[in-house]
Amino acid sequence: MKPSHRARILPACCLVTLAAFGWYATQSVRPPDCEVSFSAFTGGDGQPLSENGEAVTWDELEEGAYQDMVASGRCEPPVARWRSWLG
Known part of the structure; x- marks a missing residue:
């Protein structure tokens, strides 16, 4: 590789890394202290049965x-x- 190619690749890699980090940081997540519990009846295949007949x-x-x-x-x-x- 010529030095000019390396000089172009490094900023491009930094830009891609920064974009990926920004995407990761802005994803919405649930608060860690919120525990959700629920129950459902299941069919023979282990999948939940819905109340209105639609797949869930x-x-x-x-x-x-x-x-x-x-x-x-x-x-x-x-x-x-x-x-x-x-924090």
Whole structure:
């Protein structure tokens, strides 16, 4: 590689790294002190059974339980990840 190619690659790598870090830092996350618990009846395949006949996943049930806890004031809403780094 010529030195001119290295001089172009280093700033490009720094820019990509900075963009990836910025994306990671701005992702919303749940507060760590909020524990969500829920229960569901399951079928023979171990998947949850819905009340209205539509297919539902464990993740959807967990998200619904979390949103209910946020609405009732027992949990804080999700915040950007970088806010938890500040303390």
